Amino acid sequence: MTTVLSDTGVGPLLRGWRERRRVSQLELALRADSSARHISFVETGRSRPSEEMVLRLAEHLDVPVRERNSLLLAAGYAPRYSETALDDPSMAALREGIDRLLVGYEPYPALVVDGLYNVVAANRGITMLLADVAPRLLVPPLNAMRLTLHPEGLAPRVRNLPEWRGHLLHQMERQIALARSEPLRELYEEVAAYPVAAGTNGVGREDPPPLHPAFALPMVVEHQGRTLSFLSSISTFNTPMDVTVAELAIETFLPADPATVDYLRSVCG
Incomplete structure (x- = not known):
């Protein structure tokens, strides 16, 4: 046979x-x-x-x-996991919890993104950092990767742009390897193609960026004449039973030095 x-x-x-x-x-x-x-x-x-x-x-x-x-x-079986829009009434408790978390983290920046890095919620700390971003990048849906790496976004003010850009692209590469997502790959190809000024630190200067903490790579960004330094942390939900919830990620930015702490408390406190 x-x-x-x-x-x-x-x-x-x-x-x-x-x-x-x-x-x-x-x-x-x-x-x-x-x-x-x-x-x-x-x-x-x-x-x-x-x-x-x-x-x-x-x-x-x-x-x-x-x-x-x-x-x-x-395999011939029905899907097990639903995909519920965040504005669905059944998601009210989740939305309220996310909002409380973001507000509670102020004055430090925090945001929530979906599987394509579209921003679904953000606090005042993030709004402050985006003050000088081109208006066209702030038209919904906002995308965290575009906002950070676009030449009209945060990129010109990120003092360690080559390092931070490399970190973000590597993060996307890992996610592409984990999830077979053509839209995510297209986003990666788009942001990876954004021009980066050679030989500069992201703000048109030749001086090197500030020294980094030895334990993690920070995002060092200029804001209204001050240099702010942040460490990024990403959290996801445990054992999600909904596709939407499974793809949400909460990113928080912890100040990496006392000067950043003092400044954020003075403007957002």
Whole structure:
């Protein structure tokens, strides 16, 4: 008897995620309490995995929630995770919690972005930093990567632009590797192509940027004649059951020096 292997369906998708994560069939089988033989049969289309098995494999392969729905559909099952708009009444508690968090973090800057870095909420600290950004970049939907790296955005005022730009692009590269998102790749290609003034620190000067704390790379930005320094931290929601919530990220900017603390308290306190 000749076995016909399937080139479509959930098997090749799971194999793609496994190879992307650089996990062997045996290692995945051990993680998922299965066998390498069964994993092989699933990947080649010789065996149809149960809904539970699809979700278990997706969990151990760290597949994004949006893509888990795609795996379920490919296996012939209904999507498990909803995608609810943030302005939906059912999201009221989430929106209120986010707003309280952002306000509570003031006077320090903080914002919330979706999976494409579109800004869905921000506090007064962020508004202050964007005071000199070109108006056309402030037309909704605001995009955090464009606002930071565009020549008419924050970029001319970021004193360590080459380093900070490299950090942001690397962050996007990691996210592209994690989630198969063509819109995200297009955004990456756009912002990576923005011109950067060679031999300058982002504000047209030849002097080097301030020394960095040894423990993390800060964003060093000029604001109304002052030099402010921030350390960035990104948080996500644990065990999300909705695609929208899974793709939200809260970014907070912690002052990296006492002078930045004093200035923010004086203007936003």
